[in-house]
Amino acid sequence: MTRTVSSNSTTSMTRRRFLESAASITALAAVAPSILAAGAARAATNGEVISGSHWGAFHATVKDGRWTDIRGWEKDAHPSHQLEGVLDSVYSPTRIKYPMVRRSYLENGPGSNVETRGSDDFVRVSWDEALDLITAEFKRMGETYGPTAIYAGSYGWKSPGKLHNCQSLLRRMLNVSGTGYVNSSGDYSTGASQIIMPHVMGTLEVYEQQTAWPVVVENTDLLVFWGANPIITNQIGWVIPDHGGYEGLQAFKDTGKPVLFIDPVRTESADFFGDQAEWIAPKPQSDLAMMMGIAHTLYEEGLHDQAFLDEYTSGFDRFLPYLTGESDGTPKNAEWAAEISGIDAETIRGLARRFADGTTMLASGWSLQRQHMGEQRHWMLVTLACMLGKIGLPGGGFGLSYHYSSGGSPSADGPVLPGITDGGKAVEGAAWLTESGAASIPVARVVDMLENPGKPFDFNGKNETYPDTRMTYWVGGNPLAHHQDRNRMIKAWRKFETVVVQDFQWTATARHADIVLPATTSYERNDVEQYGDYSLKAIIAMKKVIEPMYEARSDFDIFADLAERLGAGDAFTEGKDEMAWLQEFYKSAEDQAKAKSSEIPSFDDFWEQGYLEFPVTDAGRNFVRYADFREDPLLEPLGTPTGLIEIFSRNIEKMGYDDCPPHPTWIEPLERLDGPDAKYPLHVATSHPQSRLHSQLCGTILRENYTVAGREPCLINPADAEARGIADGDVVRVFNDRGQTLAGAIVTDAIRPGVIRVNEGGWYDPVEPGVDGSLCAYGDINMLSPDLGTSKLAQGNCGHTVLGDVEKFTGDLPEVKVFDTPANS
Ligand SMILES: Nc1nc2c(c(=O)[nH]1)N[C@H]1C(S)=C(S)[C@@H](COP(=O)(O)OP(=O)(O)OC[C@H]3O[C@@H](n4cnc5c(=O)[nH]c(N)nc54)[C@H](O)[C@@H]3O)O[C@H]1N2
Ligand SMILES: Nc1nc2c(c(=O)[nH]1)N[C@H]1C(S)=C(S)[C@@H](COP(=O)(O)OP(=O)(O)OC[C@H]3O[C@@H](n4cnc5c(=O)[nH]c(N)nc54)[C@H](O)[C@@H]3O)O[C@H]1N2
Numbered sequence: 001m002t003r004t005v006s007s008n009s010t011t012s013m014t015r016r017r018f019l020e021s022a023a024s025i026t027a028l029a030a031v032a033p034s035i036l037a038a039g040a041a042r043a044a045t046n047g048e049v050i051s052g053s054h055w056g057a058f059h060a061t062v063k064d065g066r067w068t069d070i071r072g073w074e075k076d077a078h079p080s081h082q083l084e085g086v087l088d089s090v091y092s093p094t095r096i097k098y099p100m101v102r103r104s105y106l107e108n109g110p111g112s113n114v115e116t117r118g119s120d121d122f123v124r125v126s127w128d129e130a131l132d133l134i135t136a137e138f139k140r141m142g143e144t145y146g147p148t149a150i151y152a153g154s155y156g157w158k159s160p161g162k163l164h165n166c167q168s169l170l171r172r173m174l175n176v177s178g179t180g181y182v183n184s185s186g187d188y189s190t191g192a193s194q195i196i197m198p199h200v201m202g203t204l205e206v207y208e209q210q211t212a213w214p215v216v217v218e219n220t221d222l223l224v225f226w227g228a229n230p231i232i233t234n235q236i237g238w239v240i241p242d243h244g245g246y247e248g249l250q251a252f253k254d255t256g257k258p259v260l261f262i263d264p265v266r267t268e269s270a271d272f273f274g275d276q277a278e279w280i281a282p283k284p285q286s287d288l289a290m291m292m293g294i295a296h297t298l299y300e301e302g303l304h305d306q307a308f309l310d311e312y313t314s315g316f317d318r319f320l321p322y323l324t325g326e327s328d329g330t331p332k333n334a335e336w337a338a339e340i341s342g343i344d345a346e347t348i349r350g351l352a353r354r355f356a357d358g359t360t361m362l363a364s365g366w367s368l369q370r371q372h373m374g375e376q377r378h379w380m381l382v383t384l385a386c387m388l389g390k391i392g393l394p395g396g397g398f399g400l401s402y403h404y405s406s407g408g409s410p411s412a413d414g415p416v417l418p419g420i421t422d423g424g425k426a427v428e429g430a431a432w433l434t435e436s437g438a439a440s441i442p443v444a445r446v447v448d449m450l451e452n453p454g455k456p457f458d459f460n461g462k463n464e465t466y467p468d469t470r471m472t473y474w475v476g477g478n479p480l481a482h483h484q485d486r487n488r489m490i491k492a493w494r495k496f497e498t499v500v501v502q503d504f505q506w507t508a509t510a511r512h513a514d515i516v517l518p519a520t521t522s523y524e525r526n527d528v529e530q531y532g533d534y535s536l537k538a539i540i541a542m543k544k545v546i547e548p549m550y551e552a553r554s555d556f557d558i559f560a561d562l563a564e565r566l567g568a569g570d571a572f573t574e575g576k577d578e579m580a581w582l583q584e585f586y587k588s589a590e591d592q593a594k595a596k597s598s599e600i601p602s603f604d605d606f607w608e609q610g611y612l613e614f615p616v617t618d619a620g621r622n623f624v625r626y627a628d629f630r631e632d633p634l635l636e637p638l639g640t641p642t643g644l645i646e647i648f649s650r651n652i653e654k655m656g657y658d659d660c661p662p663h664p665t666w667i668e669p670l671e672r673l674d675g676p677d678a679k680y681p682l683h684v685a686t687s688h689p690q691s692r693l694h695s696q697l698c699g700t701i702l703r704e705n706y707t708v709a710g711r712e713p714c715l716i717n718p719a720d721a722e723a724r725g726i727a728d729g730d731v732v733r734v735f736n737d738r739g740q741t742l743a744g745a746i747v748t749d750a751i752r753p754g755v756i757r758v759n760e761g762g763w764y765d766p767v768e769p770g771v772d773g774s775l776c777a778y779g780d781i782n783m784l785s786p787d788l789g790t791s792k793l794a795q796g797n798c799g800h801t802v803l804g805d806v807e808k809f810t811g812d813l814p815e816v817k818v819f820d821t822p823a824n825s
């Protein structure tokens, strides 16, 4: 079998031609043994299908080829309210309909008038024309600048699905065609923790199964959510979420046991627990000081577990003189912590006593490490948990994923589906990893790379050099939403002579691109995916709900077409079309079942049913993180150099970084509320939104439920509002010396005085596109955030290190334009 959509057949792709090519897929697939699967290559005009998304599995109702209704899968007891927006996103006015090229680029070639990106208009072109331009540019890049000219580190929350993984497909196309590129490592979510934790615990920790909820419900006396908002953030999953975390939260609520929230905001999660919830609101970025104040009290009062520290940890003796102040003259006691955190010393001492009295689970979110010196926060949390001595016992210790993708949802023993590979070289000793790209940068250093080609930088013990990139191809991410310091970024972006963006909506990134390609949503193609990031409770058929809209094509087809043009079409497709790939992935599940002497239904039966469930096991329900290590630290050592929990790390000591010492240490961040370098009076929290996934679904009807005066909401305490003459519902200007955006005020005592909150992910809508420092009309809070690495160790982003101020906006109110499509499109 060869690919059905070749370069020739894509000439001027009309809707009719789409139907034809889809029909030819059907014809070809009919040769394959699976008859049902062949039929599934086309969406039914009427009826109901099952599919899946980051927001959950769902049933979609289709009438006359139009998707009319969506409801959560009946096996999901806690479907997200955002599903309504999923349906709407398909028909949103922000859809990209056709391949488009920026006018100056089309008329004058790569690198032309890059400062007009965002204001220049777009010209519609045929698929052939667009793909020819891109292929020619790939070739020019390699010939002119060499193998590190293309930045394909493309990051973001692309849709789930084992086949249409657009980022793997992008790199696969480049790898199999021998086109050199620069890759990225890490992510924006846990940039700091995923680098520090392997030094401390020997694993990533942030993406590992947690002690199962039933164990927590039974054994935990005090549940502490430290900078975590699980009711909001568990709505989504990297694969299709099972929402099992909500069952755990509800079961814990039913016990009536106390739940403590340490958060500048009284969150929806705190509200969920009602009277059981206690709220402590420290100044943001002060958590490490609070943890140290608690640790100091434990030590001072002899409440720490010395036996645990002796047997399971390494280096407490090196940390202790710092904690007591013996080494630097500053005891990190409760008074010291009170000064930094704004929480009084007696409360901090009280927390130490409560934590030590009974079984305490320290469940932390990730905002604390998305901050300057973020590495230190979870390192200190682990150190505190070590002093409490309950790691590896039922219900005690710490957890870094109870708020994310339902960590702690008990696991099943089902198969793990493979997915499309990026075609890179396998890494020896780590079968699941490939090394691909001629170079790689820590993902959040992209602007630094553009500004400093050839400059050396530190990263986790290595000294590397920024490559000189000239082109980027972005898929499945929205960097003009997710990256910090927008004004700086817009300028740096001009170094790219060519920017290609493939998405299904006119994001700010697409608006600032040269070539824009319309991808299908996941609901316009077929795929398969796991259900439950940690539980792996089921496999879901992500069935095509409707036929592709306008001229949208699937990520697989677009990249296959580009690979073909680069002479590597067969290497890319391996002769398989969409359904053939899905069958191959499924075959692996069959093999895994066989290896365990069990059997699963045939692919056709699975596809017809739409899902396949796997029972949760007793082992899954009773899982206790680090129980094996606790039972026998010699036979079950951790993956650290000492095999123990490293409170002091010799490896980090050897790196000699001034901003990441070898044990948890308080270091002043770039700026913090009331800190020595505070130029502004307010901290700006940039949390994750209740009714979006970052910037996804911002272009949908969900916006009607949360915008204030048509803008992104800004929470502000009554004291701060009154001092500025701001009333609930007012349009405000949030600003600092890096940037400014409008927002709509919500005056509430659910936020600590001195802190305001504008969620990340609001669409960037410059009032004067291309003009340095332009006001954002809608509410992109990354106008204000600084772009710097957490430290030389992890180089994570610092999206939560933001000070600023706010005032009532009294000028002429600019219209929000970003939710319409650009002219001509
Ligand atoms: N200040 C601040 N900044 C932050 C954060 C913060 O807390 N504060 N959080 C950070 C974090 S943790 C993250 S993860 C990032 C998120 O940053 P992103 O992941 O970049 O944000 P999304 O809005 O999810 O963007 C995903 C894009 O992919 C597109 N897309 C989805 N599926 C597909 C597909 O199948 N094919 C194609 N071609 N496109 C697709 C969507 O339309 C959307 O435009 O933001 C980071 N930025
Ligand atoms: N609905 C929804 N769910 C999501 C996402 C989404 O966009 N929307 N994004 C997903 C992704 S990619 C990620 S990475 C995770 C993010 O998960 P997190 O990083 O944990 O989420 P955040 O909302 O940034 O922060 C969680 C809480 O920390 C508090 N906080 C902020 N700064 C501080 C501080 O300095 N100290 C303390 N103690 N608390 C602080 C915030 O008020 C917030 O309530 O969420 C995932 N889930």
Ligand SMILES: [Mo]
Residues within 6 Å of the ligand: 188, 189, 190
């Ligand atoms: Mo994230």
